[in-house]
Amino acid sequence: MVYFIGAGPGDVDLITVKGREILKKADVVIYAGSLVSKEHLKFLKEGAKAYNSASMNLDEVIEVMKESEKENKMVVRLHTGDPAIYGAIKEQMDILNEEKISYEVIPGVSSFTAAAAAIKREFTLPKVSQTVILTRTEGRTEVPENEDLENLAKIGASMAIFLSINMIDKVVKKLRKGYGRNVPIAVVERATWEDERIILGTLDDIALKVEKAGIKRCAQILVGDFIDCDYEKSKLYDKNFSHMFR
CATH class of the missing domain: 3.30.950.10 (Tetrapyrrole methylase, C-terminal domain)
Structure with missing residues (x-):
């Protein structure tokens, strides 16, 4: 399962309660490192793997999701603000649809x-x-x-x-x-x-x-x-x- 989560505008506590609870359970997190506070990574469980998408292209992001899905791992794609606004998530979701990988979008504070x-x-x-x-x-x-x-x-x-x-x-x-x-x-x-x-x-x-x-x-x-x-x-x-x- 892949979760697209809005991390909020900056303040680490402006992520939703639902978003943080899912983040705590994630096995893999792909976060927009140039915009999302790294303070969010403090809530990851031990052993969770984090990828900074600032240095990744779309193909590389999707590859991490696909490999994680094969290993039955929960993936969080952590976007800044609300992912529905200038979040470039549709292109990711379309590929996940093609790959038949389930996902959910958790809104955030824009x-x-x-x-x-x-x-x-x-x-x-x-x-x-x-x-x-x-x-x-x-x-x-x-x-x-x-x-x-x-x-x-x-x-x-x-x-x-x-x-x-x-x-x-x-x-x-x-x-x-x-x-x-x-x-x-x-x-x-x-x-x-x-x-x-x-x-x-x-x-x-x-x-x-x-x-x-x-x-x-x-x-x-x-x-x-x-x-x-x-x-x-x-x-x-x-x-x-x-x-x-x-």
Whole structure:
């Protein structure tokens, strides 16, 4: 059996209880060493074998899974954040389907929710935004033309932009064209890690702030009025509003 587990954004305790319990029982662990805290390896049972996938290609990862399956060993594929978001797990799962190897996906805390927690904000505010867009700008991986950052920004929704901090100037240019105005923006580097850094600003000044801070990787970009705005209180706890979800 293979388990794809989201290890969370950084803090070793932000893995789910279910994820950690499975991790403790694993015979083999393949972890994304460049992004997943090595503190997770302290929970492995004696004799468990760990592989750092930072130095492995897809074929090598699958080979470890296949050999472990032949030996009836439990395998954990430990991904950063939640594996369903930019986790590149479908290509792994498709091969496991072909090999008739059983697997399960255990969700995790994503860096975009960890970043919102770091700046103490809520993405979905009444009369401000009820939509959250998770996206990235194009790099080595292309983005469909209709999902270009400029087009998405025109919606005016709250946004969490992954894998793009090294192109902050490009990001700001596209956002400015899309929003058509200056809007609040936050950059959270290594959310929930001990060396987490937060930069708050607007489209007018964020690029310069990021450059001065020397942030070039492992950062989430949050954009939208939800960061700094007036809003209406939710109906959920309104004393004059009753409903089945109270």
